[in-house]
Amino acid sequence: MDQTGRSLISLEGLDREDILWLLGHAAQFEANPNRKILDGKIVATLFFEPSTRTRLSFETAVNRLGGRVIGFSDAATTSSSKGETLKDTIMMVSNYADLIIMRHYLEGAARYASEVSPVPIINAGDGANQHPSQTMLDLYSMLKTQGSLDDLNIYLVGDLKYGRTVHSMLTAMRFFNPKFHFISPDELKMPDEYKEYCRKHNISFEEHSRFDEETIADADILYMTRVQRERFTDLMEYERVKDMFILKNDMLRSAKPNLKILHPLPRVNEIAQDVDSNEHAYYFQQAKNGLYVREALICNALNLLK
Amino acid sequence: MEKTGKSELLVAALQNGTVIDHIPSDKVFDVVNLLGLTNIDTPITIGSNLSSRKMKSKGIIKIADRYFTEEECGKLSVIAPNIVLNIIRDYEVIEKKMIAMPDEVRGIVKCGNPKCITNHEPMQTIFDVVDKENGTLRCRYCNKDVHKDNIKLL
Ligand SMILES: [Zn+2]
Numbered sequence: 498m499d500q501t502g503r504s505l506i507s508l509e510g511l512d513r514e515d516i517l518w519l520l521g522h523a524a525q526f527e528a529n530p531n532r533k534i535l536d537g538k539i540v541a542t543l544f545f546e547p548s549t550r551t552r553l554s555f556e557t558a559v560n561r562l563g564g565r566v567i568g569f570s571d572a573a574t575t576s577s578s579k580g581e582t583l584k585d586t587i588m589m590v591s592n593y594a595d596l597i598i599m600r601h602y603l604e605g606a607a608r609y610a611s612e613v614s615p616v617p618i619i620n621a622g623d624g625a626n627q628h629p630s631q632t633m634l635d636l637y638s639m640l641k642t643q644g645s646l647d648d649l650n651i652y653l654v655g656d657l658k659y660g661r662t663v664h665s666m667l668t669a670m671r672f673f674n675p676k677f678h679f680i681s682p683d684e685l686k687m688p689d690e691y692k693e694y695c696r697k698h699n700i701s702f703e704e705h706s707r708f709d710e711e712t713i714a715d716a717d718i719l720y721m722t723r724v725q726r727e728r729f730t731d732l733m734e735y736e737r738v739k740d741m742f743i744l745k746n747d748m749l750r751s752a753k754p755n756l757k758i759l760h761p762l763p764r765v766n767e768i769a770q771d772v773d774s775n776e777h778a779y780y781f782q783q784a785k786n787g788l789y790v791r792e793a794l795i796c797n798a799l800n801l802l803k
Numbered sequence: 804m805e806k807t808g809k810s811e812l813l814v815a816a817l818q819n820g821t822v823i824d825h826i827p828s829d830k831v832f833d834v835v836n837l838l839g840l841t842n843i844d845t846p847i848t849i850g851s852n853l854s855s856r857k858m859k860s861k862g863i864i865k866i867a868d869r870y871f872t873e874e875e876c877g878k879l880s881v882i883a884p885n886i887v888l889n890i891i892r893d894y895e896v897i898e899k900k901m902i903a904m905p906d907e908v909r910g911i912v913k914c915g916n917p918k919c920i921t922n923h924e925p926m927q928t929i930f931d932v933v934d935k936e937n938g939t940l941r942c943r944y945c946n947k948d949v950h951k952d953n954i955k956l957l
Contacts, residue, residue, distance in 0.1 A: 583924055605920040605944025624918050626945055690948075 513672035535564030541594035655722035831862035
């Protein structure tokens with residue numbers, strides 16, 4: 498794979514074999530998460546925008562592999578708040594670290610960093626653009642619970658317009674013959690460019706306006722996202738639809754036995770609390786899977802995977 | 804090719820050099836800037852708001868003793884894909900060059916996404932031309948598309 502030992506900015510350049518190969522390594526890390534393969538390595542986590550969840554997951558991954566972590570969790574505490582360019586920050590940190598994991602509020606920041614940095618970069622989110630480790634852990638969770646990524650019935654629910662995770666899922670799944678179902682309020686429908694992408698890549702999809710027991714009865718994966726108030730131009734519309742895209746326990750009565758419910762977290766109210774104890778709920782394990790996937794991505798970036 | 808008396812006159816008046824024709828009137832000075840014509844010391848004639856059968860109104864730029872590379876021509880495609888370059892030698896048009904969209908556009912176009920890194924760092928923009936027919940460019944950094952009609956130059 499051409500990403501071996503190199504930066505991970507997006508999943509764009511990965512093919513089916515690359516994805517399965519990385520997920521296979523994630524499974525090995527799950528079987529044995531504490532290995533000293535990063536002994537003597539220093540990894541920098543540069544969070545120009547705070548994201549405690551993602552940062553803890555990456556830092557835990559480094560720690561469990563015996564590496565050391567330097568970095569910052571908020572740009573307000575760094576010299577970039579004094580007007581230092583991103584390039585200068587990256588050049589300075591690359592003097593110290595073997596790998597840089599970065600999150601930035603600007604789109605394209607990670608790609609630019611990878612162009613100027615002498616050490617590999619892992620993109621831990623750049624604005625609304627890419628968040629490849631999130632997509633990889635979504636894929637890992639699907640593979641692990643369904644036994645295969647091929648031919649899945651995947652229901653994407655909620656904000657399909659701005660939801661970056663659902664967009665990268667579409668593109669990453671193009672190798673696996675999925676059938677997608679889009680369920681969203683009118684204002685937050687899947688944008689035309691992504692539907693066009695699906696047609697171009699022979700990905701079948703269906704759009705639904707109702708979110709109920711019957712509609713989701715055929716699902717293998719139910720991928721829930723937040724419907725946020727600030728995404729609506731029409732607040733009346735928000736008030737009208739806000740409760741229509743909440744998953745409730747009784748909607749799962751006709752679910753297939755293998756159905757798993759995923760959510761990139763944090764959740765607000767789009768999954769009712771009583772769903773948590775339902776056997777189909779998987780979002781907390783999904784977050785835990787992020788650790789193994791990130792162990793694999795870190796080692797891959799450092800060219801340590803065989 | 805349309806031939807109004809005016810434009811013929813402009814073409815005919817040049818002994819050697821390039822006549823850039825069919826420039827949309829509102830893009831004439833973009834062409835001047837993109838080709839760096841303000842730094843050229845040979846004679847230049849700029850015509851704008853000329854009547855044209857093909858377009859509402861057009862501009863023409865006539866540059867004596869100067870010819871342009873493929874790369875320079877490629878830049879022009881971003882702002883006006885129908886521009887024609889007439890190569891003049893000894894008062895004759897020896898070649899009419901249509902310009903072609905290049906595969907990538909570096910350092911000319913501004914990304915329209917205010918949250919794009921290229922609008923915050925001292926760096927070059929790079930766009931991939933993802934649809935040559937319709938003139939769609941994609942920012943290599945933020946992945947946002949821009950259509951040729953909405954392009955802003957740096
Ligand atoms: Zn951009």
